[in-house]
Amino acid sequence: MHTETDIKTKIKNYIIESTFDDVEKIKDDTLIFEEGILDSMGLLFLIEFLQEEFNLTTTDEELVVENFQSINSMITFVESKM
Amino acid sequence: MSTIRKPFSKDILHIENIESVCNEIIEKLKNDVTRKLQRRGAVIGISGGIDSSVCMALSAKAFGSNKVTAIMLPEQDSSNDSLLLAEKLASKFNITETILEDITKALEGFECYKRRDDAIGSVINNFDPTTDKAKIEIKQDAASNLPPVFSVTVIKPNGDVNSKLLPVKEYLQIVASTNFKQRSRMSMLYYHAERLHYAVIGTPNKHEVEQGFFVKHGDGGADVMPIAHLYKTQVYQLANYLGVPQEIIDRTPTTDTYTAEQTQEDFFYQMPFEQMDLIWYGWENEYSIDEVARVMGKTSDDIQNIYKNFERKRKTTEYLRMRPIF
Structure with a gap:
């Protein structure tokens, strides 16, 4: 069972490691796509990461900005699927 | 002047x-x-x-x-x-x-079809390349505020359609092989x-x-x-x-x-050419979102998201237009 802190740390570390971005730049409510931190390939790799790390599958219908726009949104999305 | x-x-x-x-x-x-x-x-x-x-x-x-x-x-x-x-x-x-x-x-020599069909088959279980038709497509609207990602769609001879979001590995293999x-x-x-x-x-x-x-x-x-x-x-x-x-x-x-x-x-492209041409022109020439929205009969939010979609596409495809770096 993953706690909210676990999920947050794993997602944040993944984004920082995959983008080589400054840790200070990525807050929990930073708009990841709006700010250009991840692009469409970044989103695909993120979906793969969520599947491998939390064993969850994202469907076409779930691919909406509300589920992916920030680390906070992703935490809510991951928790809703567990 | x-x-x-x-x-x-x-x-x-x-x-x-x-x-x-x-x-x-x-x-x-x-x-x-x-x-x-x-x-x-x-x-x-x-x-x-x-x-x-x-x-x-x-x-x-x-x-x-x-x-x-x-x-x-x-x-x-x-x-x-x-x-x-x-x-x-x-x-x-x-x-x-x-x-x-x-x-x-030549394409058979490169195993273009086999490599592509293997990737499709690993996403859509009962895919039969000898009888089924397949394609990849973006299902999101251009005004969506999320970057576009591809789904694979398989059409059976009886018309049944099966579509799934493409995982990154299979997406890249399909694109690389069809290229x-x-x-x-x-x-x-x-x-x-x-x-x-x-x-x-x-x-x-x-x-x-x-x-x-x-x-x-x-x-x-x-x-x-x-x-x-x-x-x-x-x-x-x-x-x-x-x-x-x-x-x-x-x-x-x-x-x-x-x-x-x-x-x-x-x-x-996610939208008809007639619209895309005009909105791209508006974006490229920095026409205000409200002015473009009014003429195109869309909301300002839609135009803003389409402007972002254009910006994202130009930025993420920069690599394609680059000459070798030396």
């Missing part, structure tokens, strides 16, 4: 003096090929699509129909209509040398160009170049691209003026790459 720019309108991209614009393109093409590139004619791949048709018509006017070699490069997934239309086009412009090069065997098609065509075009001491004419329009809807070293590999500065609706305007056969003008632009029929709108 300051210039007053035109208010944004649905006619803003209409070419007023089409004859003079065509003549300028023809003169530049002639100069680029014969003076800058020092080549004596043009090789062009014709697909039966609007862009290659316009480029062929321009080349025939620039060099004369006896100095243009038109190559048709179908493969097993190409539509039969494409070949018929390409033949009709070459005949209309009296092109003396037209060559048919079926690249299916053999454009790269094989490029190799064949250069074979003929070198044999004749001609230049290869590239056919991408402005959207294809700037949004990255081309294959690096594939259809992006050419010596000169005469319509790369033109919006799609302007390409249609040229087609009408130059006398491109009406069947080609009336045909919906397709990718002609996957076994299932697929429009370019479904595959990549």
Whole structure:
């Protein structure tokens, strides 16, 4: 069972490691796509990461900005699927 | 002296003096090929699509129909209509040398089809490439505030449709394997160009170049691209003026790459050309979101998201337009 802190740390570390971005730049409510931190390939790799790390599958219908726009949104999305 | 720019309108991209614009393109093409590139004619791949048709018509006017070699490069997934239309086009412009090069065997050699079908089959379990049709497409609206991602769609002979979001590994394998098609065509075009001491004419329009809807070293590999500065609706305007056969003008632009029929709108652009041209122009020329929204009959939020979508596409495809770094 993953706690909210676990999920947050794993997602944040993944984004920082995959983008080589400054840790200070990525807050929990930073708009990841709006700010250009991840692009469409970044989103695909993120979906793969969520599947491998939390064993969850994202469907076409779930691919909406509300589920992916920030680390906070992703935490809510991951928790809703567990 | 300051210039007053035109208010944004649905006619803003209409070419007023089409004859003079065509003549300028023809003169530049002639100069680029014969003076800058020092080549004596043009090789062009014709697909039966609007862009290659316009480029062929321009080349025939620039060099004369006896100095243009038109190559048709179908493969097993190409539509039969494409070949018929390409033949009709070459005949209309009296092109003396037209060559048919079926690249299916070359693609089999690269295992293009097998690699693609293996990737599709690992996402859609009961996919049978011998009977089913398949394509990849973006299902999100262009006004979505999330970057576009692809789904694979398989259509069974009985019409049943199965569609799934593509995982990254399979998406990349499908794209990489189908790109053999454009790269094989490029190799064949250069074979003929070198044999004749001609230049290869590239056919991408402005959207294809700037949004990255081309294959690096594939259809992006050419010596000169005469319509790369033109919006799609302007390409249609040229087609009408130059006398491109009406069947080609009336045909919906397709990718002609996957076994299932697929429009370019479904595959990549996410909106009709008529809208995309105008909104792209508005974005590129920094027209206000509210002004563009009012003229296009959309909400300001929609236009803002479409502007972001354009910005994202141009940024993420920068790699395709870059020359090797050294």
